[in-house]
Amino acid sequence: MPRSSFILRRLGRAVFTIWFAVTVTFLLLRLLPGDPALAVASPNMTDDARAALLTQYGLDKPLIVQYGLYLIQLVQGNFGVSFTQSIPVMDVLLQRLPWTLLLTVSALVLTTAIGIPLGVLAASKRGGFLDKLVQVIGVTGQSIFVPSIGVLLLFVFGLTLRWLPIGGAYDTDAYGAAWYGSVASHLILPAVSLMLIQLGSYVLTMRSTLIDALGEDYVTLAKANGLPYRRILWKHALRNALLPTTTLIGLQLGFLVGGAVLTETVFAYPGIGRGIYEAVTQLDFPVLQGAFLLLAITVVLANMLTDIVYGFLDPRVKTS
Numbered sequence: 001m002p003r004s005s006f007i008l009r010r011l012g013r014a015v016f017t018i019w020f021a022v023t024v025t026f027l028l029l030r031l032l033p034g035d036p037a038l039a040v041a042s043p044n045m046t047d048d049a050r051a052a053l054l055t056q057y058g059l060d061k062p063l064i065v066q067y068g069l070y071l072i073q074l075v076q077g078n079f080g081v082s083f084t085q086s087i088p089v090m091d092v093l094l095q096r097l098p099w100t101l102l103l104t105v106s107a108l109v110l111t112t113a114i115g116i117p118l119g120v121l122a123a124s125k126r127g128g129f130l131d132k133l134v135q136v137i138g139v140t141g142q143s144i145f146v147p148s149i150g151v152l153l154l155f156v157f158g159l160t161l162r163w164l165p166i167g168g169a170y171d172t173d174a175y176g177a178a179w180y181g182s183v184a185s186h187l188i189l190p191a192v193s194l195m196l197i198q199l200g201s202y203v204l205t206m207r208s209t210l211i212d213a214l215g216e217d218y219v220t221l222a223k224a225n226g227l228p229y230r231r232i233l234w235k236h237a238l239r240n241a242l243l244p245t246t247t248l249i250g251l252q253l254g255f256l257v258g259g260a261v262l263t264e265t266v267f268a269y270p271g272i273g274r275g276i277y278e279a280v281t282q283l284d285f286p287v288l289q290g291a292f293l294l295l296a297i298t299v300v301l302a303n304m305l306t307d308i309v310y311g312f313l314d315p316r317v318k319t320s
Helices: 003-029 045-058 062-077 089-126 129-143 147-162 176-212 218-226 229-266 272-282 285-313
Strands: none
Touching: 003 062, 003 285, 045 129, 089 129, 089 176, 089 229, 089 285, 129 176, 147 176, 147 229, 176 229, 218 229, 229 272, 229 285, 272 285
16 A cells, blocks of 8 residues: 555544544533533623623524534634633633643653553563563552542552642642642652553563563574673664554553543642542533543544554554
């Protein structure tokens, strides 16, 4: 399959997935209990004022008409206006997006930096104590519920030891260099919490793929030629074993974003995840729709880029 056709197919699939996510989000939010009109209309309003306000937000129109208008606004880059804050949804999201990016990227870097070496260690010591210990850690990490590990870290390092702050993104009275230090200290617990729930997948995948790579003929040939085991492991086997791990990074981004929503809620971190929680409690449909759409686009694009990169790294993907 030519490269251009391969990329176009992935782009088409990404566009369809985003449209599907937009449609499902639009419909699901309107099935939630509660009247969205309560978020924009005061109980003290007259009937005429209430009707005018609902007309302004388009809540008086049939569902299919609301859906059509919503799609048209999205194409124009308009995410609507927040019911509770009365400002454009895009402004609300842009205020929170940097914090979510900081948290997810930090967690991803930590997970990769720790998970890959642990997987290599387990594969190189296959069957030994370290291998079994790493496997237990990996399986346990995959079984942990996000809020549980967050609450545990808060209790131990925030409330008991008092080493780290228990909420927010920075101290309001910090300025200059102290502000950056405050941001870093507030980031540690949420990032570690998010890292721990992702670590198991990276460790177990790296271990499995590296064990397979170590069984290949080229490794046997390298051993026969007298190459040191460490060189075979890190220079030859690891290079091929990293291909599935590269794919895992893109695929796990969706779980990382989902975990960020719960993590930000537990740590009161002012990212998009925390914004989603607040929007749900306030029935702020425009913010919910905008946040879900932004997260969906991020995940879809990350998976698409991973797919394309893997296709270039392994030409067999394009012909399968």
